[in-house]
Amino acid sequence: MKRSNLPFSEDVLVKKLQLREEQAFHLLYDQYSPALYGVILKVVRDEEAARDVLQDSFVKIWRNIPSYDAQKGRLFTWLLNIARNTAIDAIRTRHSGQSIQTSTDIVDIIDQNQQTYQPAVETLDLPDKVNQLNPDRRTVIDLVYFYGYTHEEVAQKLNLPLGTVKTRVRSALQELKKLFGT
Secondary structure, eight states: OOOOOSSSOHHHHHHHHHTTOHHHHHHHHHHHHHHHHHHHHHHHOOHHHHHHHHHHHHHHHHHHGGGOOTTTSOHHHHHHHHHHHHHHHHHHHHTTTOOOOOSSOHHHHHHHHTTOOOHHHHTTTHHHHHHTSOHHHHHHHIIIIISOOOHHHHHHHHTOOHHHHHHHHHHHHHHHHHHHTO
């Protein structure tokens, strides 16, 4: 992954953020907002809503940066989870708490959208890495991380046991970790 535009290490950035340094927040936004926007857009499927969710995500990041723990995971993963959860919350609010429904078969939607990742996400080589997964794992990763489905919703959509979905997600994440060399 290419994220070397920072003038200092990620650990230093986190410390500066935790000290509430505004310049560090601007660096964080410049560094990560394109990738987060791409993921948010995949979930909310509306550019204006995605911009609003991105802004809400960075407000949450700013407020919660003191709780970030590098021992529990990488900064990008933490940021991605906040953005993804904020996007899911936005959809659920918009749909009055109903589960996310699609009018077309979900497999067709995934196939149609495989090549429509935002350029910022491509700079992370994320689509290439996800495409290297076997189809079963790729499908659950797409649904959970790019479309905002819960594990339960994926199990229902794909007519699979919940345990199978969770195992596939865990296996896919382990495989992606190897592909990214981390």
